[in-house]
Amino acid sequence: MSYLQIRDLHKSYGSVQILKGISLEVARHEVVCLIGASGSGKSTLLRCINALETIESGEILVDGDQVTGLGVNLNVLRRNVGIVFQSYNLFPHMTVLKNITLAPTMIGGISKDAAEQRAIELLDKIGLRQKAGSYPDALSGGQQQRVAIVRAMAMDPQVLLLDEITAALDPELVGDVLEMIRELAVGGLTMLLATHEMGFAREVASQVCFLHQGKILERGTAEELFENPQEERTQQFLKRVVTAGRL
Amino acid sequence: MINVTPTQDTYDARLQPPQAQPPAVVPLTAASVIVVILTAVTSFYALAWLYAYMYPQPAGAFTKAVFVVLWLATWLPLLPTVQALRSARKSRNALQDNGIVIARHHAALGRESALTSLGYSVAIVVLALLVAFVSTNDGAIARTFLRPEFIAQAWSDVLRAFWVNVQVAIGAEVLVLVLGLVIAIMRMLPGRAGRPLRFLAVLYTDVFRAIPGIIVLYLVGFGLSLAEVPFFKDLPPIVLAIFALTLTYSAYVAEVYRAGLDSIHRSQWAAARSLGLSYPQALRTVIIPQAVRRVIPPLLNDFIGLQKDTALIGVMGVIDAFTQSRLVGSAVFNLSPVTVVAIVFVLITIPQSRFVDRMIEKDQARQRSGSN
Incomplete structure (x- = not known):
């Protein structure tokens, strides 16, 4: 049974239509990659699922419960659906540790000590334990992004949305972040990620969707989509990616 | 095959080497020497007037020596001009040896020296004019504003009255910090439910930024007791003064807060809300x-303004430092007591500015380096 179901989702900013009828299902423990050019609607789709954007029409179901429309407890929804942003968005006035423990202590009902212990454990796993007392400015982009992932994971989300999380990083910092996502995927976390890292998408994705102008033009397993794309647009897109040396 | 247009050859249209010769040093140096002489002349008159005012009877040899040394000091900007001339000569010599690069180097240093001389001369002239202004007309200015005996006489009374200003300022600042933030938050409440409150907040800031503070003080000070408003009519005037200044300055500070709240990037809201924090929780822990x-810094600016505006509370019958100094001043028919108040305001304001500068620097350093 699909954990996340999206049916005929429409979204516009003013008169500009961004999403023109997206339907997508993500099963538990599945990793779905969204690929496509800039402006094709990948980020907007993720933000809609997290209710950071309101939608015009369509339905989003999380664990069988419709989360669109009025009266939905968004704070509960967002605890189940975590998101990590392209620009990390850590809180600059808080230490790494406080960034991670803020939500668990404030709304997760976990004691400060327990939350800090958990945060230290998570930081230890990614080798950033000694940075617990630092402020985000003192960290490299890759370290910040890994802390942002830990921050989202500290709420024990059912599904994690990743919005081009390596797009703002220097090339040599991308590897550490992707390694972390790879481990989460192996651990069975349900993920929906928008990415430009085609090689990575090919490796971890159980399903790849190609978005073009607000629609999912083509979808399939990584192998189907990368080896044998059916749509002309998909072929063109992948050809450009190859030309740019990114696949 | 990609068709590439070859880059156009623009060598013939290149810029000619700009001014290969070293820049001229001597004219600038000559100008600075002239300015030094003018400075010395101005300073001479300024010091002579000052001496005449301070010592109606001929002073001792030591005092005279001090004045002479002061005057000689006004010639000090001549030293860099000597340096400038030396550089000019080096530049010329280098040019004869065909060392154009070295020549330009020395010429540039020479101009720098000449400009240094000019800078110091101008500063000395400004100070000399100030001294001349104060001691002119046989010291009329100094006698009106800076009579030591009146200053000494007024000092303790004015300082005691200044305590009232301090109380009003601190009281108002505490209240302004709270009320300003409340209004700023009211102004950014979302949705249809927040609209009437947003409207009220805008109305408040518009109205109280429009009314001059002295009028608010006057109306609050006399109006509330005249109308026998319950509770307010029994308050001591000093509390009413705090209340009136709070009304005015909360409007300004609300705008400062609003600018700060608006300046926090939307992504911080998104990050906080995406973790499941509610609107008030995100506001309280992340945004504010x-x-x-x-x-x-702008908040402290407004606070300094507020502190200075405590000098206005005399209109509602409170004896503050300014009112007190005017009482003393009119008794002796001299403005020196009022100068005391001015000096006190200067003395309490400057350390505050420095303090905030340091605070900001420390905060930035902390955020930059992390705590380890």
Whole structure:
């Protein structure tokens, strides 16, 4: 049974239509990659699922419960659906540790000590334990992004949305972040990620969707989509990616 | 095959080497020497007037020596001009040896020296004019504003009255910090439900930024007791003064807070809300702390303004430092007591500015380096 179901989702900013009828299902423990050019609607789709954007029409179901429309407890929804942003968005006035423990202590009902212990454990796993007392400015982009992932994971989300999380990083910092996502995927976390890292998408994705102008033009397993794309647009897109040396 | 247009050859249209010769040093140096002489002349008259005012009877040899040394000191900007001439000669010699690069180097240093001389001369002239202004007309200015005996006489009374200003300022500042933030938050409440409150907040800031503070003080000070408003009519005037200044300055500070809140990037809201924090939780833990840190300097500016406006509370019958100094001043028919108040305001304001500068620097350093 699909954990996340999206049916005929429409979204516009003013008169500009961004999403023109997206339907997508993500099963538990599945990793779905969204690929496509800039402006094709990948980020907007993720933000809609997290209710950071309101939608015009369509339905989003999380664990069988419709989360669109009025009266939905968004704070509960967002605890189940975590998101990590392209620009990390850590809180600059808080230490790494406080960034991670803020939500668990404030709304997760976990004691400060327990939350800090958990945060230290998570930081230890990614080798950033000694940075617990630092402020985000003192960290490299890759370290910040890994802390942002830990921050989202500290709420024990059912599904994690990743919005081009390596797009703002220097090339040599991308590897550490992707390694972390790879481990989460192996651990069975349900993920929906928008990415430009085609090689990575090919490796971890159980399903790849190609978005073009607000629609999912083509979808399939990584192998189907990368080896044998059916749509002309998909072929063109992948050809450009190859030309740019990114696949 | 990709068709590439070859890059156009623009060598013939290149810029000719700009001014290969070293820049001229001597004219600038000559100008600075002239300015030094003018400075010395001006300083001579200024010091002569000052001496005449301070010592109606001929002073001792030591005092005279001090004045002479002061005057000689006004010639000090001549030293860099000597340096400038030396550089000019080096530049010329280098040019004869065909060392154009070295020549330009020395010429540039020479001009720098000449300009240094000019800078110091101008500063000395400004100070000399100030001294001349104060001691002119046989010291009329100094006698009106800076009579030592009246200053000494007024000092303790004025300082005691200044305690009232301090109380009013601190009281108002505490209340303004709270009320300003409340209004700023009211102004950014979302949705249809927040609209009437947003409207009220805008109305408040518009109205109280429009009314001059002295009028608010006057109306509150006399109006509330005249109309026998319950509770307010029994308050001592000093509390009413705090209340009136709070009304005015909350409007300004609300705008400062609003600018700070607006300046926090939307992505911080998104990050906080995406973790499941509610609107008030995100506001309290993520947005407001960052906003307040950013607006500390303008906030302190407004506070300095508020502190100075405590000199207006005399209109509602409170004896503050300014009122007190005017009482003393009119008794002796001299403005020196009022100068005392001015000096006190200067003395309490400057350390505050420095303090905030340091605070901001420390905060930035902390955020930059991390705590380890």
